[in-house]
Amino acid sequence: MTSETALQALYDRLRKRENEQLKQLALSQKMATITTHKAFEALQPDLQDFFYQDNLYIFVADKEEKSYSLLLQVKRHTQIINNDLWSCKAGFFQDCIDSAEPVQHGPKEILKAESTFPTILVEAVRTGSKAIISMAFRLHDQRWAIVSLEYKKRTDNDLQLNNRITSLIPQLNITIGNILMYTQSVQLTTSQIHASPIVSSPSVRAAFMPPDDVRAQIIGNSPQIKIIKSQLKTVAGTEMTLLIQGESGTGKEVVTQYLHRLSTRSQQSLIKINCAAIAPTLIESELFGHEKGSFSGAIKRKIGKFEQANGGTLFLDEIGDLPLVLQAKLLRVLQEKEVERVGGNKTIPVDVRIICATHKDLQDEVRAGNFRADLYYRISAFPVTLPPLRERREDIPILVQHFLEKHAGTVPPKQMGKKMLQRLDLHPWPGNIRELEHVVARAILMTAGPTIKNIMLSENPVFVRANKIPDFSPQTLADFEKQYILWVLRRCNGLISGTNGAANILGIPATTLQSKMKKLGISKKFISLQE
Ligand SMILES: Nc1ncnc2c1ncn2[C@@H]1O[C@H](COP(=O)(O)OP(=O)(O)OP(=O)(O)O)[C@@H](O)[C@H]1O
Structure with a gap:
């Protein structure tokens, strides 16, 4: 031959x-x-x-x-x-x-x-x-x-x-x-969770707590979260690369920590790098390190994240923001399991398990030419998609309880009032679990007694959730006003007054909004109609 x-x-x-x-x-x-x-x-x-x-x-x-x-x-x-x-x-x-x-x-x-x-x-x-x-x-x-x-x-x-x-x-x-x-x-009734206004008695809580020997920090018992936890337990002991996708604040980092703790690498480091938070020019040296004098400003040798994570886990957060040139280099490192420091001339073997996370849809990014298909296939051997909080509302009470205990400090945890839990259940949670944690932490600070009876929810959640303004074609001012009010009302689920009500968002008193609605012929039945 x-x-x-x-x-x-x-x-x-x-x-x-x-x-x-x-x-x-x-x-x-x-x-x-x-x-x-x-x-x-x-x-x-x-x-x-x-x-x-x-x-x-x-x-x-x-x-x-x-x-x-x-x-x-x-x-x-x-x-x-x-x-x-x-x-x-x-x-x-x-x-x-x-x-x-x-x-x-x-x-x-x-x-x-x-x-x-x-x-x-x-x-x-x-x-x-x-x-x-x-x-x-x-x-x-x-x-x-x-x-x-x-x-x-x-x-x-x-x-x-x-x-x-x-x-x-x-x-x-x-x-x-x-x-x-x-x-x-689905056979187990999840309605129990909804029916319980305050998840505070130890017996009720015990039913919600997962029976893990490793203390679970992924709080949640919705079917979606149970499935994710079981997937993670199965995959933790392997060397598989994971791709965790989900909106901001859904717990991608929490999942990474959980997985690292369950893995055989748990005694070694879990090193994190946020690809979106570092200037593109610096990411290469952050990831792979550099030799002294390799570029102006490189006054001493730097050990990159890959080397720091050797033997452990490397968490590449916001991988979807990694510049294309570095995607090629990352792919080579993943394939060859060795890195070369910037300005260096020797290869250093690294034994690292990779976990990637992104809030972007990487398949869309591949289609748009922003993300390399070969890197996508390499890192997505095991994809996990975390659901937004609004799609697993049954987890809100147990998460609230978790945060009430987490932020209690040295005093006994406060309780969340029944009406407040109902309000939390209605909120769209654009910031997901992070937003819920902040709301609970703030409420603890603002409450003197044992029960939280008031909470502050983000002012205009509706606009974060659906910030796309409809395409209004040319029309009279009255028609425009009617359409705009309807649009806002739909995003507030018909709520007129209160912090999350349409009047607050429009910047007018609730009574003025009501009289405008009457004048413009906006009734409840239009609000529930789809746009
Ligand atoms: N399942 C969970 N159980 C308990 N706490 C959680 C859970 N998920 C998220 N949190 C809490 O919510 C906050 C946000 O979580 P995390 O940083 O993991 O989200 P993320 O998806 O990585 O966000 P981002 O994309 O903005 O980096 C953290 O304070 C974390 O403790």
Whole structure:
């Protein structure tokens, strides 16, 4: 082989591997957001594109490992309802858990008289399937699960398929865990949380506190937060790079600290750099360090964040703001696991786990050409999206209680009055949990007695939430005034007076607004209509 053809072969192999990884990443990303049976079943085309299977089954054992049953099936045509239980002691189940690799079974063993296979697989083979390839894995709650792929045409073992199955197991584990947990959470009534005006008695609080051995600082028991916590527990012990997305103040840094504490690197440093807070010209030396004299102002050697985080975790906050030139350099460091200080001529190996966060939609940034696609794929191996507070209002009481205790100082924590909790529940929370914490901390300071009966909410939250002014076409002043008042009223949910009321935002007394509304023919029914 000439060196040119050898090079070409190497290039082809690398490209193939890269494509394979991209395919796996794309599927993992889709799976990461799934919490329901239905959504999983809808993945049929994607799973088929990856495994080329005809049908796919997921079996899950009970906690005692006595029996297992069918949890999910992804079939090309009709779904079969099957509530059967099969014994965990039987050959098929044991075969799968004894093997660290995918196991293939053919019609001969599956159709044997004393077959130990689930009836659903026996039926599949009876109706013409040629192979069932299965792999066992432990869910994070320690139960065993088995994924079985049914093939109508396969005859022998395929190494690439085995690799694909093995590579998807960590994500499958998380997704199945999420589906199980989501099913449980919707069964548990969350209305209890809403119904309780003051979450203060220890027994009530105990019910809301997660039973973690590591003291959880991610406060929240909404289904979304439960899923995120379980994902984090599963992924913490791995070396996976995480991409945490979410609006400002949703807890991206809190999640990073939680993850670092749960990881095997917890005894080492967690180093943070905010890519948006440092001038673009300085980020390179902040990240990678510099040698003395490498540029004017470099009066002594500087150790960069990568080196500082060696052995630990590096938190790249606001990664979406990293300049494009540095994105290329960061990608190289992530691939090669070594850095070169600015002005230096030697490479320094670094062993760092990376966690990235951004409030931007990085996929949009990639499409807009502001963020490199290859870096995006490299850092988004495990994406986590934190919900805004307004989408998990059931967590407000428990968060309030947490902040009442956190900011109590040396005196007993105050209580949040019932009416105040109702007000907090109605607020849009543009600043998310950070804003809630500030509101509670301020209320503690302003309250002399044991119960908080007054709170100050940000003056014009409506404009932060929806600051897009509608496109008013030319019209009379009266029409304009009517439209504008309606627009403001809709953003205040029809509230006229009070701090968050429309009158306050418009800068007029509530009575004046009411008479204007009457004059302009604005009634409540228009306020609730969509624009
Ligand atoms: N789940 C949570 N439990 C308890 N406190 C929280 C939680 N999430 C956020 N907080 C608190 O809210 C504040 C903001 O959190 P954090 O800094 O992690 O948000 P962020 O998403 O990183 O914000 P930004 O994008 O602005 O940097 C912090 O004071 C933090 O303690």
